[in-house]
Amino acid sequence: MQVTPQLIDKLADLARLELDExxxxxxxxxxKEIIAFFEKLQEVDTTAVEPLxxxxxxxxxxxxxxxxxxxxxxxxxxxxxLHDGIHMKVPxxxxx
Numbered sequence: 001m002q003v004t005p006q007l008i009d010k011l012a013d014l015a016r017l018e019l020d021e022x023x024x025x026x027x028x029x030x031x032k033e034i035i036a037f038f039e040k041l042q043e044v045d046t047t048a049v050e051p052l053x054x055x056x057x058x059x060x061x062x063x064x065x066x067x068x069x070x071x072x073x074x075x076x077x078x079x080x081x082l083h084d085g086i087h088m089k090v091p092x093x094x095x096x
């Protein structure tokens with residue numbers, strides 16, 4: 001894969017990045033190194049390697065969901081900048 005200034009410009013546009021010339025050159029150099037690394041990985045014979053789904057044999061230890069009263073309503077509302085004594089009030093973010 002060829003890393004061109006046009007590719008860098010397109011990637012920067014997609015990522016909504018504003019790059020100066022030095023950042024553009026640095027990004028181009030880094031991307032070339034990344035692609036070279038992946039091309040080197042493609043040379044490795046992996047035909048006898050099983051696909052890896054999990055890195056270890058350990059499984060997640062999940063806890064049961066339990067309803068607990070960790071803090072009271074009064075404690076929860078203490079740091080709220082605006083509340084009505086029962087609910088936290090937040091500014092409207094969806095306009096119709």
